[in-house]
Amino acid sequence: MLPARDRALVDPAPADREPARPPSRVPPLVWAVVATLVVSPTLLGDLFSSVALENWATVFLSLTLQALPFLVLGVIVSAVISAFVPAEWLARALPDRPAVAVPVAGLAGAVLPGCECSSVPVAGRLVDKGAPPAAALAFLLAAPAINPVVMVSTVVAFPGRPEVAAARFAASLLAAVVVGVVWSRLASASWLERRPSDHAGHSHGRAFVDTAMSDLLQAGGFLVLGAALVATMHTVVPRSAFDAFAGEAAASIVVLAVLAVVLSICSEADAFVAAGLTQFSMTSRLVFLVVGPMVDLKLIALHVGTFGGRFALRFEPLVVAVAVVSGTVVGTVVL
Amino acid sequence: MSPTRLRRADAAALLAGLAGLTLWLSLTDAFYRYLRPTMRPWLVAAGVFVAGLALATAVTAWRESRRDGAVSARPSVAGWLLVVPLVIALSTDPGALGAFAVRQQAGGYVPVGDFDLDAHLRSHTWGGQVPSLQLHQFLAAAKDDDEQRLLADTTVRLTGFVVHDRGADGGPDPDGGFTLARLMIGCCAGDASGLLVAVRGHDGPRPDEEAWVEVTGRFDPALTAAQPQDAIAGSVPVLAVSSLRHVDEPREPYEYPS
Numbered sequence: 001m002l003p004a005r006d007r008a009l010v011d012p013a014p015a016d017r018e019p020a021r022p023p024s025r026v027p028p029l030v031w032a033v034v035a036t037l038v039v040s041p042t043l044l045g046d047l048f049s050s051v052a053l054e055n056w057a058t059v060f061l062s063l064t065l066q067a068l069p070f071l072v073l074g075v076i077v078s079a080v081i082s083a084f085v086p087a088e089w090l091a092r093a094l095p096d097r098p099a100v101a102v103p104v105a106g107l108a109g110a111v112l113p114g115c116e117c118s119s120v121p122v123a124g125r126l127v128d129k130g131a132p133p134a135a136a137l138a139f140l141l142a143a144p145a146i147n148p149v150v151m152v153s154t155v156v157a158f159p160g161r162p163e164v165a166a167a168r169f170a171a172s173l174l175a176a177v178v179v180g181v182v183w184s185r186l187a188s189a190s191w192l193e194r195r196p197s198d199h200a201g202h203s204h205g206r207a208f209v210d211t212a213m214s215d216l217l218q219a220g221g222f223l224v225l226g227a228a229l230v231a232t233m234h235t236v237v238p239r240s241a242f243d244a245f246a247g248e249a250a251a252s253i254v255v256l257a258v259l260a261v262v263l264s265i266c267s268e269a270d271a272f273v274a275a276g277l278t279q280f281s282m283t284s285r286l287v288f289l290v291v292g293p294m295v296d297l298k299l300i301a302l303h304v305g306t307f308g309g310r311f312a313l314r315f316e317p318l319v320v321a322v323a324v325v326s327g328t329v330v331g332t333v334v335l
Numbered sequence: 336m337s338p339t340r341l342r343r344a345d346a347a348a349l350l351a352g353l354a355g356l357t358l359w360l361s362l363t364d365a366f367y368r369y370l371r372p373t374m375r376p377w378l379v380a381a382g383v384f385v386a387g388l389a390l391a392t393a394v395t396a397w398r399e400s401r402r403d404g405a406v407s408a409r410p411s412v413a414g415w416l417l418v419v420p421l422v423i424a425l426s427t428d429p430g431a432l433g434a435f436a437v438r439q440q441a442g443g444y445v446p447v448g449d450f451d452l453d454a455h456l457r458s459h460t461w462g463g464q465v466p467s468l469q470l471h472q473f474l475a476a477a478k479d480d481d482e483q484r485l486l487a488d489t490t491v492r493l494t495g496f497v498v499h500d501r502g503a504d505g506g507p508d509p510d511g512g513f514t515l516a517r518l519m520i521g522c523c524a525g526d527a528s529g530l531l532v533a534v535r536g537h538d539g540p541r542p543d544e545e546a547w548v549e550v551t552g553r554f555d556p557a558l559t560a561a562q563p564q565d566a567i568a569g570s571v572p573v574l575a576v577s578s579l580r581h582v583d584e585p586r587e588p589y590e591y592p593s
Contacts, residue, residue, distance in 0.1 A: 034418050055436055057429035059525050062369035064420045065360060066523035068353075069377035072384055153521075157592070159449045209391040213346055216388065217414030220353065224416040230525065239440045269521030272592050276528055305413055 052235055060231035063298065066266060067117040067223055074118035075215045078125035083207035091130040098134050102180035105135035106173055109143030115267040116144035116293050117223065117302065121215050124306040133192055138180030141319065144267040144293035145172035154289070157271035163334055164271075164286070171290045171330035175323045182318065191315075193308030222305030226298035230264040233297065237262065243279060252284040257324050260292035267293035283331030290327035295319050341414055343396035349414050350389035352421045357382035360424065367587045368431040370523045431588035433545050434498045437516045437529040450475035452482045456489060465551055467492035469590050470517040470530040477554055477572035486554040493532060493574065494549045494582060497542045500533075511541045514571065515550060519590045530590065533562060533573045547584045552576040 095101045112118055123140035127133050144150065146169050154165040202210070242259050245251040256277070265273055270292045274285045295316050303312045341349075360366055361378035370378065423429075450472050459466040468476075468491045476482040495515040500508035515534050518527040534550060535558055542548055558573040 030415055030418060034422055051433075051435040054427070054429045055432060055439070057423050057427050058368060058432055061360070061420055061424055061429065062524035065357070065369050065378060066374065066525065068357060069374070069381040072381040076384070157521075206395070209388065209395065212388055213350065213392045216353075216385070217341065217346055217349060217417065218411060221411075221413030221416040224419050225413075228419070234525065235439070238438075263526075265526045266522050269523070269526045272519075272521035273526055273528065 056231045056235045059234050060227050063227035063230055063264070064224060067115075067227070067298070068220075070114040070117040070266075071121070071219055071223060072216070073114050074112075074121040075212050075219065077112070077118070078121040078215050079208045079212035081122070081125045081129060082211040083204045085129060088130050090126060091132070094131060094135055098132060098181060098184040101132055101135040102138045102184065103173075103177050105131070106138035106142040106176040106180065107146075109139045109141075109176070110146050110148070112143045113147050113149045114144070115150070116296075116299055117219075117266075119143035120299070120302045120306050121219055124215075125211075127192060127307075128194055132184065133187070133189075134180040134184035137183055137315075138176045140176075141179060141294045142173055142176035145169075145176075145290065150267050150271075150293070153268050154271040157275040164282075164289075167286055167330050167334040168271075168289045170334070171286060171323075171326045172293070174330065175290060175294065175319070175326035178322050178326065179319050182322070183315075187314070191308075191311050193311065218305050219302055222301040223298065226264065226301030229297045229301065230262075233262050246279040249281060249283075252280045253287050253324065253328055256280055256284040256288040257291045257320065260288045261296045261320070263292075264296035264298040265292060282335040283328060286331040286335060287324055287327035291320060291323045294323050341412065343392060343399060346414065347389050347393035347396055349417050350385055350392060353417050354382050354386035354389055356421045356424055357385060364586055365428070367589070368429070368524065371520055371589070371591050372587065374522070431584070432518050432524050432527055433496060434516070436518060436527055437498050437531070440529045450479075450482075452476040452479075452485055452489075456485075465490050465492045467494070470495055470515070470532060471519055471590050471592070473532060473554070473574075474530060474572060477559070483554070483556060487556050488553075490551060490553055490577065492549060492551050494547070494585065495530075495532070496584075497544055497546045497548060498531075499541070499544050513537075513541055515548070515574070517590050518588075519592065521592055524589070527589065531571045533559075533571045534576050534579075535573050536575045536577075537579055539579070542579070542581065547582050549580055549582045550574065550576050551578045 095104060109119065112122065119140050122143075123136045126136040126139065151165050151169065154168055155162055158164040239259075242255045245255040260270070263273070270289060274288050277285050277288070280288075300312055300316055303315065307315070357378060360369065361375060361382055366375060366378070452472070452475075455468070455472065456466055466489070470493060473486070473491065473493060476486045493515055495517040498514045498516045500510075500512040500514055513534055515532045517530045518524075519530055520527045534552075535555065536552070537550075552574045555573045555575040558575065559570055562570045562573060
């Protein structure tokens with residue numbers, strides 16, 4: 001058993017109330033492997049002399065590095081909430097009725113000036129602090145698509161066509177709110193892994209460090225997993241594989257939704273790629289811009305890490321379906 | 336099931352490794368292989384924060400070990416995956432994206448924005464020097480009906496790397512043609528798009544694939560129209576080359592949308 005004062009900083013989720021296990025035996029093994037690879041670089045260096053593997057390594061490292069500042073921003077916000085916002089304060093601050101709380105939380109996403117990697121730890125912390133899950137999820141989905149930085153880059157990528165950014169804002173917020181409302185009606189509380197934080201007996205500073213440390217390691221590990229997957233897709237699947245469907249309206253919507261999930265491009269940069277997809281219809285490109293910041297391979301990895309696999313299994317299909325419909329409807333009306 | 340947890344000391348070491356990787360790749364020129372320059376201060380700031388977090392975690396771990404032996408902290412073993420980028424970067428130190436990435440996109444999606452060639456030439460031509468254009472600027476002008484003509488009348492300088500053309504059967508091109516290429520990134524190398532200009536009329540031996548060259552020449556509308564249409568990007572514009580020289584890979588290997 002841990003001494004009482006240390007149990008407070010250990011995950012107090014119900015499943016973890018059992019006595020702590022002895023520390024895992026993994027560490028020495030991992031450090032040994034790392035040391036070997038670093039000391040004799042030729043071991044991996046030879047393997048990566050193939051142009052395909054070198055391409056993989058460059059994309060993998062660039063995806064990891066690119067996400068890091070945004071992940072750190074999200075982790076800092078999450079840790080501040082954990083250490084300084086009193087428990088249950090959020091639940092009281094948000095309106096009781098989901099019909100009001102969900103749109104409010106979705107709109108609140110506009111204040112987090114980052115991409116999708118920032119909003120995952122923040123949404124996770126909001127749930128842990130007692131915010132209604134539906135509201136936190138609306139925030140999770142809306143924040144990366146409707147914040148000012150992303151809006152500006154969308155306007156820049158489509159010169160002379162500000163309606164694209166407007167349509168993106170509307171379709172993303174709509175999809176986020178619909179998913180939130182559906183979730184509040186249908187979802188079971190047990191689908192979400194919760195890790196309520198309990199910093200009783202610790203200073204704010206200690207609570208901040210503990211939360212930031214564990215959030216960053218948890219999300220960072222899953223980010224690496226996601227980046228490796230995405231880099232593999234980039235290296236193995238040529239983009240032209242999707243072009244055969246460009247001529248057909250319905251098929252191109254499905255294809256660009258799939259492309260958004262597979263490419264996992266950061267929401268700050270995806271508008272530039274969408275601008276280049278000129279062989280596809282405007283509506284299907286809007287679907288690309290709505291789906292991408294909500295669900296992609298990198299995000300699925302982060303969602304699994306933050307909310308658990310049972311959550312992701314139900315959440316991702318729901319979001320993709322709602323985002324595709326929302327993008328198609330708004331695109332047909334506006335563009 | 337209780338997830339296996341990290342010891343606090345290991346957590347501190349992992350964070351220190353992540354901070355080291357981030358600061359190394361953000362403070363050296365290696366940075367430009369991965370991200371666009373405007374991201375640099377944010378990456379440095381992230382590296383400094385992670386370093387501070389590693390230090391604070393190490394201090395906590397040390398205090399705990401003096402009090403009552405090793406104590407497990409909260410993060411799961413997923414954190415161990417953070418050694419992967421460190422190992423890859425240290426052992427392979429990969430170069431910037433090149434011909435493989437260009438081919439992978441088979442013509443690439445080329446975002447062509449607004450570009451005023453006339454204004455650019457007036458501000459970049461002095462002392463009889465041949466004005467240089469970035470590849471995305473050349474492509475924008477070549478695809479614009481109004482500016483095509485001015486472009487065809489102006490000798491320009493382009494810098495990029497060499498991608499050997501392929502014949503109709505996918506094998507080596509019997510004519511030994513090559514294309515000048517550059518990759519454009521919006522944020523990181525993960526969203527790169529290929530920029531391509533076909534080079535024609537080069538007399539000397541064909542440069543090696545991936546070699547960085549500076550070519551001088553003029554846009555050729557007739558040859559461009561005669562080019563086989565690329566299924567994706569339409570026709571690749573042709574530069575009728577008058578001179579070619581090898582150059583070093585630039586510090587910033589990619590182009591960026593304005």
